[in-house]
Amino acid sequence: MAEKYPNVYYPIPAKVIDIIDETPTIKTYKLKLDEPFTFRAGQFVQLTVPGYGEAPFTPSSRPGTTDTIEITILEAGRLTSILHKETKVGDVLGIRGPFGKGYPLDKFKGHEVLIIGGGVGLAPLRSCLYALFDNIDDYKRISIKYGARTPKDHVFRYQYEEWEKMPKTDLALTVDNPYPGWSGTVGVVTVLLDNLDVNIED
Ligand SMILES: Cc1cc2nc3c(=O)[nH]c(=O)nc-3n(C[C@H](O)[C@H](O)[C@H](O)COP(=O)(O)OP(=O)(O)OC[C@H]3O[C@@H](n4cnc5c(N)ncnc54)[C@H](O)[C@@H]3O)c2cc1C
Known part of the structure; x- marks a missing residue:
């Protein structure tokens, strides 16, 4: 056709x-x-x-x-x-x-995948997450680190619970500054890389 x-x-x-x-x-x-x-x-x-x-x-x-x-x-x-x-x-x-080539998902196979995003930067990464979740057996682990200015600036909040329930997947969030009612990590997304337990060699 x-x-x-x-x-x-x-x-x-x-x-x-x-x-x-x-x-x-x-x-x-x-x-x-x-x-x-x-x-x-x-x-x-x-x-x-x-x-x-x-x-x-x-x-x-x-x-x-x-x-x-x-x-x-x-x-x-x-x-x-x-x-x-x-x-x-x-x-x-x-x-x-x-347009463009897309993420080299084949190269991630068999490895731990570390996803780091800030603000609207999680938008393109969500399509990557879907692709990883659809073939989760191909990857050792998916670790998501995401930050935004305030808790209200975290995109896709309604999906976090679902993501955390995915096998081999963990999600860590941060906000830039202290915010009323937020008891999680404070600081730009790179603070989530302190004491990183992902095997970078892998
Ligand atoms: C490959 C690629 C993928 C992208 N994916 C996404 C995505 O998934 N989601 C997303 O949100 N964005 C994405 N972007 C960015 C997006 O393309 C731009 O935000 C968009 O083109 C802006 O268009 P605009 O006409 O609204 O802004 P423009 O009017 O072209 O303004 C561009 C810049 O100028 C600044 N600006 C405009 N007016 C003023 C003013 N009066 N005073 C001071 N500063 C001003 C704006 O803040 C902005 O930074 C992507 C960009 C690329 C190249």
Whole structure:
């Protein structure tokens, strides 16, 4: 069957079917694609907002899912402000790509995998996590270290319990400064690397 959108210069229409408020400045957009779309964890796409332009983002969703894609976006400047303030469920955006090589997941096989992220930086890493979880037997361990300014700035909070229940997986969180009600680690994400129990040689 011929593809409707035959090259990477043609944005595939992508309808917004859900918008999740992750933090005060970050939202996840779930898009339904007009034709199947595949990407590898770590590859990026160009997201078009018709009439305004496009910008690069790395999907935060499961790489094997071809009919929908999720993109987690920090409000940074012109285009991302349009997305945050004006885009609503039902609007049609565009997706071009994928571009880039993605994470070298094959090289991780048989090893301990250390994932370190801060703020919106966990967004592209979530697609990596999905790929690792889907083949968990291939890896010795998955250790996630994640930091944000405050507990309210931690993205994907609703998934942490599920991640911690995954075999061979551990998750450590931090916030930059003391925060009312937060009894966990304080300091930028690198404090989680003090006394690291991951075998770096591996
Ligand atoms: C490969 C790749 C993957 C990416 N993946 C993601 C992702 O998954 N999620 C994500 O959130 N981002 C991601 N980004 C970053 C994202 O592409 C940019 O945030 C986006 O292009 C910004 O577009 P914009 O038009 O909103 O900002 P622009 O208007 O182009 O502004 C860009 C920069 O200028 C600053 N700026 C804008 N206006 C002002 C002003 N008035 N005063 C001071 N500073 C200002 C902004 O703070 C911003 O840092 C990725 C980038 C790349 C290259």
